[in-house]
Amino acid sequence: MRTEEVSVLRAHDLKCVKGSTELFSNIHFQIESGEALVVEGSNGSGKTSLLRILCGFNYPAEGEISWCGKTIDGHEDYQQQISYIGHASGVKLDLTVLENLVFAQRLVGSDRDETEIKDIIRSVGLFKQRNVLTRKLSAGQKRRVALARLQLEERKLWVLDEPLTALDKEFVTDFENVLKKHLEDDGMLVVTTHRELLLPDSLTKKINLSA
Amino acid sequence: MWAWFHKLSSPKYYYEWAGKWLPWLAGITVILMVVGLYWGLVVAPTDYQQGESYRIIYIHVPSAWMSMFVYVVMAVAGFVALVWKTKISEIVVSECAVIGAMFTALALITGMLWGKPTWGTYWTWDARLTSELILLFLYFGVIALYSSIEDKRVAAKAASMLAVVGVVNIPIIHFSVTWWNSLHQPNMDIISENPSMDPSMLWPLLVMATAFKIYFVWLLFIRIRNEIISRERTTNWVRKLIAES
Amino acid sequence: MLSALITIIRRDLLVAFRRRSELVNPILFYVIVITLFPLGVSPDHEFLSKLAPGVVWVAALLAALISMESIFRQDFDDGSVEQLFLSQHPPTLLILGKVIAHWLITGLPMLVIVPLMALLLYIPEQAIPTLFLTVLIGTPILSLIGAIGVALTAGLRGGGVLLGLLVLPLYIPVLIFASAAVSTAIEGLPSSGHLAMLGSGLILALILAPLAISASLKISMN
Amino acid sequence: MDGKWMFVWGSYGVAFVAMVFSVVFASRRKKKLAREIEESLEE
Numbered sequence: 001m002r003t004e005e006v007s008v009l010r011a012h013d014l015k016c017v018k019g020s021t022e023l024f025s026n027i028h029f030q031i032e033s034g035e036a037l038v039v040e041g042s043n044g045s046g047k048t049s050l051l052r053i054l055c056g057f058n059y060p061a062e063g064e065i066s067w068c069g070k071t072i073d074g075h076e077d078y079q080q081q082i083s084y085i086g087h088a089s090g091v092k093l094d095l096t097v098l099e100n101l102v103f104a105q106r107l108v109g110s111d112r113d114e115t116e117i118k119d120i121i122r123s124v125g126l127f128k129q130r131n132v133l134t135r136k137l138s139a140g141q142k143r144r145v146a147l148a149r150l151q152l153e154e155r156k157l158w159v160l161d162e163p164l165t166a167l168d169k170e171f172v173t174d175f176e177n178v179l180k181k182h183l184e185d186d187g188m189l190v191v192t193t194h195r196e197l198l199l200p201d202s203l204t205k206k207i208n209l210s211a
Numbered sequence: 212m213w214a215w216f217h218k219l220s221s222p223k224y225y226y227e228w229a230g231k232w233l234p235w236l237a238g239i240t241v242i243l244m245v246v247g248l249y250w251g252l253v254v255a256p257t258d259y260q261q262g263e264s265y266r267i268i269y270i271h272v273p274s275a276w277m278s279m280f281v282y283v284v285m286a287v288a289g290f291v292a293l294v295w296k297t298k299i300s301e302i303v304v305s306e307c308a309v310i311g312a313m314f315t316a317l318a319l320i321t322g323m324l325w326g327k328p329t330w331g332t333y334w335t336w337d338a339r340l341t342s343e344l345i346l347l348f349l350y351f352g353v354i355a356l357y358s359s360i361e362d363k364r365v366a367a368k369a370a371s372m373l374a375v376v377g378v379v380n381i382p383i384i385h386f387s388v389t390w391w392n393s394l395h396q397p398n399m400d401i402i403s404e405n406p407s408m409d410p411s412m413l414w415p416l417l418v419m420a421t422a423f424k425i426y427f428v429w430l431l432f433i434r435i436r437n438e439i440i441s442r443e444r445t446t447n448w449v450r451k452l453i454a455e456s
Numbered sequence: 457m458l459s460a461l462i463t464i465i466r467r468d469l470l471v472a473f474r475r476r477s478e479l480v481n482p483i484l485f486y487v488i489v490i491t492l493f494p495l496g497v498s499p500d501h502e503f504l505s506k507l508a509p510g511v512v513w514v515a516a517l518l519a520a521l522i523s524m525e526s527i528f529r530q531d532f533d534d535g536s537v538e539q540l541f542l543s544q545h546p547p548t549l550l551i552l553g554k555v556i557a558h559w560l561i562t563g564l565p566m567l568v569i570v571p572l573m574a575l576l577l578y579i580p581e582q583a584i585p586t587l588f589l590t591v592l593i594g595t596p597i598l599s600l601i602g603a604i605g606v607a608l609t610a611g612l613r614g615g616g617v618l619l620g621l622l623v624l625p626l627y628i629p630v631l632i633f634a635s636a637a638v639s640t641a642i643e644g645l646p647s648s649g650h651l652a653m654l655g656s657g658l659i660l661a662l663i664l665a666p667l668a669i670s671a672s673l674k675i676s677m678n
Numbered sequence: 679m680d681g682k683w684m685f686v687w688g689s690y691g692v693a694f695v696a697m698v699f700s701v702v703f704a705s706r707r708k709k710k711l712a713r714e715i716e717e718s719l720e721e
Binding site for chain 2: 681682683688689690692693694696697698700701704705707708711712714715716717719
């Protein structure tokens with residue numbers, strides 16, 4: 001699924017307006033395969049909006065985003081390169097952990113057998129709870145289901161909105177390793193976080209929306 | 212031509228452009244209305260079947276025509292707003308909804324006032340009145356949707372979508388209502404507007420219809436300009452405009 | 457393509473069956489509304505059977521309307537809507553799957569119960585097959601159109617009442633043709649013309665509604 | 679005068695009121711908006 005070519009995600013002069021207030025403007029950045037972008041900014045500075053614009057869910061008031069030189073507007077393949085985890089993590093509360101992941105991977109179109117899925121569930125530490133309804137899990141555990149989905153989908157660009165919320169310390173370290181592995185595999189990452197996230201400096205760009 | 216359309220979709224340019232037209236539109240509306248009213252109420256002969264009450268058609272028919280015309284304008288603007296995401300067409304949708312609802316209500320009220328002396332009852336479930344009533348509901352739907360979404364740009368897009376869905380449905384609704392009507396009241400259609408109107412009665416109708424159309428454009432321009440100012444109130448050009456006046 | 461459709465239908469059905477209590481509510485509502493008419497108007501045999509086609513269908517419209525909200529409500533809350541647009545498969549296909557699943561949950565029970573309702577309202581036996589067919593063809597149209605309305609109003613406060621305002625006028629052609637079909641069947645006349653009208657409506661809705669629903673969801677995600 | 683004239687005047691009256699007031703209200707809204715913006719500028 002991953003290609004050898006270098007992919008480039010580029011944002012040019014983005015501006016976002018919500019209602020009559022301007023959240024941010026003049027946002028430029030560019031990341032290539034194997035690079036990460038950390039989006040910083042105070043509450044309400046438009047971090048979530050920026051990520052949603054990147055995913056093509058919202059439109060910027062001005063500016064343009066391009067993927068490998070082509071604008072993402074009407075460029076359907078682009079959305080199939082993305083794994084997105086927002087504030088709501090896209091986990092169905094009335095399905096078990098295993099069911100959630102099985103359905104998610106089928107909708108994504110990847111075809112792994114159940115042992116592989118179970119391996120991933122084990123790696124996020126939910127193996128014992130694999131047949132428990134997600135509704136009954138704690139907030140942190142629900143978040144882990146979403147992070148397991150990330151690894152399952154094998155998409156090139158990961159767009160993560162506060163992925164560390166409610167996660168305990170040990171798991172954060174594990175998760176950092178997953179992210180590093182993703183970057184090593186030529187993946188790309190756009191992430192917002194309030195907590196420290198250790199990523200290799202040489203590969204990480206930062207952007208602050210409050211500035 | 213294309214460049215001109217593009218320019219027109221910029222709020223500032225549109226504001227100035229529409230502003231230039233306002234006095235002309237106002238003047239033409241007033242002149243046509245006065246001519247049409249005099250012609251329709253005084254000059255045109257009395258109908259031998261219905262007597263004087265037929266004169267209501269000079270406002271009823273133009274209102275009814277406008278109620279449908281405005282819906283089509285709204286849906287076309289909605290389509291443009293959804294595909295090209297231009298700001299002006301979004302505004303046109305919400306403003307058309309209000310004006311269209313007014314025309315539809317007028318068509319209903321005048322239709323009822325015409326029905327009393329003609330049919331002896333204010334309301335009959337005839338195909339035209341029923342269709343107008345449903346059209347009014349459709350307008351109310353667009354207005355209600357627009358006003359319940361806080362972010363006005365999102366609201367305009369949602370309203371546009373509903374307008375487009377509505378315009379696909381209107382022919383179906385109209386067809387089904389006409390068909391339903393023929394099923395239940397086969398003899399109601401005889402006393403509707405005569406297809407072969409005498410020219411002395413037809414001309415005032417055409418004048419009034421034109422007057423209504425120009426009036427619509429006039430009111431639409433005024434309302435769009437208001438909405439532009441309201442939405443763009445933080446921009447420099449609006450501030451300058453206000454400060455200068 | 458087909459496997460994706462089946463996947464999403466299975467997922468939604470599974471979720472629905474985990475909340476079984478909510479499953480029966482629309483159908484109970486349907487039965488209760490129908491019971492109100494003889495109580496409110498008249499239990500007279502002849503009168504009721506004349507009123508019946510309208511009553512069955514007005515109640516169906518209302519039941520379809522109140523059950524409609526659940527189609528996207530949870531997806532908006534748990535973030536699944538976004539995932540629909542990131543899938544390998546076209547969003548319209550997945551949306552169609554969701555509508556089908558929703559119809560299986562809400563429309564199908566109505567189909568089962570409607571012959572019983574026909575007995576309550578004294579609809580003659582010869583008209584019951586037609587009634588059954590109108591429900592079979594008509595309720596999917598209600599689901600498809602209703603889903604557009606839900607997609608536009610999801611995430612709004614007071615969305616329920618607003619939904620009625622948006623969607624009920626659009627339901628009118630279904631009401632007209634379906635109840636007319638039943639009426640003609642009661643009179644012992646062939647109703648295949650009306651059913652064909654409903655059928656072409658269903659085809660049109662199947663083609664256009666998923667596009668409109670997808671566009672509406674995108675607007676509401678803003 | 680024919681009693682039917684009553685209905686004619688009634689409908690013309692309603693139409694006149696609706697159409698004139700629509701324009702009047704729209705013009706007044708503009709003045710209100712201008713005042714609002716002016717106030718926000720002075721702050």
